[in-house]
Amino acid sequence: MEEVKSGLENVVVLETGVSSIDGTEGVLRYRGFDINDLVYLPYDAVSYLLIRGKLPDDNELAVYSATLNEKRELGEYVQNVVRACNFNIEAMDALRTTISYMSHCDPDLNDNSEEANLRKATNLIAKFPTIVAAFSRILKGETPVSPDPTLSHGANFLYMLRGSKPTEIEAEAMEKDFILSAEHELNASSFASRITASTCSDLYSAIITGICTLKGPLHGGARMEVMNMLDEIPAPEAAEAYVLEKIANKEKIMGFGHRVYMTQDPRTIIFKVLAKQLAESKGETQWYRTAENIENTLFAEFMGKRGKPLYPNVDFYSGVVYKYLEIPPRLATAVFAAGRISGWIAHCMEQYSDNRVIRPRAKYVKPAKTLKA
Ligand SMILES: CC(C)(COP(=O)(O)OP(=O)(O)OC[C@H]1O[C@@H](n2cnc3c(N)ncnc32)[C@H](O)[C@@H]1OP(=O)(O)O)[C@@H](O)C(=O)NCCC(=O)NCCS
Known part of the structure; x- marks a missing residue:
């Protein structure tokens, strides 16, 4: 196999x-x-x-x-x-x-x-x-x-x-x-x-x-977690310490990382612009600035320690957009x-x-056993 x-x-x-x-x-x-x-x-x-x-x-x-x-x-x-x-x-x-x-x-x-x-x-x-x-x-x-x-x-x-x-x-x-x-x-x-x-x-x-x-939460549920994270961080200046502590505790930061993208997720770029426009139109930039500080901290941390960045995924700035649209988490x-x-x-x-049933295989990794008579 x-x-x-x-x-x-x-x-x-x-x-x-x-x-x-x-x-x-x-x-x-x-x-x-x-x-x-x-x-x-x-x-x-x-x-x-x-x-x-x-x-x-x-x-x-x-x-x-x-x-x-x-x-x-x-x-x-x-x-x-x-x-x-x-x-x-x-x-x-x-x-x-x-x-x-x-x-x-x-x-x-x-x-x-x-x-x-x-x-x-x-x-x-x-x-x-x-x-x-x-x-x-x-x-x-x-x-x-x-x-x-x-x-x-x-x-x-x-x-x-x-x-x-x-x-x-x-x-x-x-x-x-x-x-x-x-x-x-x-x-x-x-x-x-x-x-x-x-x-x-x-x-x-x-x-x-x-x-x-x-x-x-490893898929679409990350968006809600991003919104909760923005609620937990009291001010943009507190974002750096918040995420660094999570990284030190080996916790994942929701809204970051992707299996397929090795570079910026193109959706994130558009969502970031939308988040900024909404923040400015409402005269309330705190969530946007917090988000940017999280992004910059993780970029620097991963570049410094692993030599490759950790980028925000689609759920990050969309979560910020939802905050500004007053959508409950x-x-x-x-x-x-x-x-x-x-x-x-x-x-x-x-x-x-054009259907064929999707049925992959698994590799059995435990021993075969015999029923005792
Ligand atoms: C998206 C995700 C599930 C991809 O998973 P994956 O391809 O299996 O990648 P991994 O979880 O194995 O991550 C690879 C490495 O990057 C690190 N990493 C990935 N995403 C991270 C994150 N959000 N925060 C901190 N570290 C992260 C992992 O800890 C791992 O490090 P290790 O090699 O030292 O163990 C993963 O990045 C993740 O859990 N992100 C947070 C949840 C999220 O935002 N989901 C929405 C996806 S659109």
């Missing part, structure tokens, strides 16, 4: 047309398009690109956006599931429960045809942000807010969360967050979703697999999921379209 690659590092397990990462140059492309260009499109166009494989023309985009608008509202039964959630949980747990319930209501639950899955896709993409916003409001004893069809996907989320329209810069940051969070090649949650899809299980089950996998991973849903669906549909 071949050598075991711990964590499947650098193991190529499938071919994809969904996205590509150049970890040396720091380039991320969705369906061949650089994210530095895609970030100026509406999320609706990017999600269409991911799930259908091509950019929409004006008419296709108008139809797709209208469908998302139609499907955004939760309806009484789904809203009641959100209400029934135990609130000592993260929004991610409520999302998992609610999507599972939504599957019960779908007469095409086990229909894995492209047509049925595209219909399920728009429903899921439209409803993810609504579920997260409703969870947050119900948690605070507030009534959920209905979506506003005049607003973009990102602006609508902030509107449903707060009950008031976001500023232009806040809406832009949220839209870009959803785009930058939408897809990232064979990350753990997309791979996990594909494994479920490869057994010919239904799309909801595959998406729930993605939710469960994204939740962990317990919502952070679910907001990430509300962007990533398009990527999960794209991967699952690719898997269904």
Whole structure:
């Protein structure tokens, strides 16, 4: 049997047309398009690109956006599931429960045809942000807010969360967050979703697999930990000692390091600019300056001791952006999921379209035993 690659590092397990990462140059492309260009499109166009494989023309985009608008509202039964959630949980747990319930209501639950899955896709993409916003409001004893069809996907989320329209810069940051969070090649949650899809299980089950996998702090859960860290550090000047103590205690700093990027994660560069713009627009730069001090301290520490830097990953400055957007930490991973849903669906549909069950091997390392007569 071949050598075991711990964590499947650098193991190529499938071919994809969904996205590509150049970890040396720091380039991320969705369906061949650089994210530095895609970030100026509406999320609706990017999600269409991911799930259908091509950019929409004006008419296709108008139809797709209208469908998302139609499907955004939760309806009484789904809203009641959100209400029934135990609130000592993260929004991610409520999302998992609610999507599972939504599957019960779908007469095409086990229909894995492209047509049925595209219909399920728009429903899921439209409803993810609504579920997260409703969870947050119900948690605070507030009534959920209905979506506003005049607003973009990102602006609508902030509107449903707060009950008031976001500023232009806040809406832009949220839209870009959803785009930058939408897809990232064979990350753990997309791979996990594909494994479920490869057994010919239904799309909801595959998406729930993605939710469960994204939740962990070594994956999407890092974003919430970054927000908690920013709350723990009392002032930008305290950041250096804080992270150096963690490093001395052999603790990881959340929002740093990556399996694939050997250089700056291109999403981080965009998130950092957004964080700075939000900080300046609100006249409150403390979190941004704290974040920069953490980044600079870790860069110097790793360069000095290991001769190679430790870079922030996508969860670091997006966590700072969420602070400025007043998104509560317990919502952070679910907001990430509300962007990533398009990527999960794209991967699952690719898997269904040319499927072979994903079933690797393990090397047994314990002795064989015999039952005594
Ligand atoms: C992303 C991550 C899971 C990648 O894991 P990986 O490829 O298995 O890399 P490793 O965890 O083996 O890290 C390699 C080395 O860098 C160090 N390192 C990596 N990320 C680190 C971090 N965030 N803080 C401190 N040290 C870190 C590790 O301690 C390890 O050092 P060692 O060789 O002395 O043991 C890892 O960097 C991490 O746990 N980051 C924090 C969680 C996070 O932000 N996750 C979001 C990912 S987008």
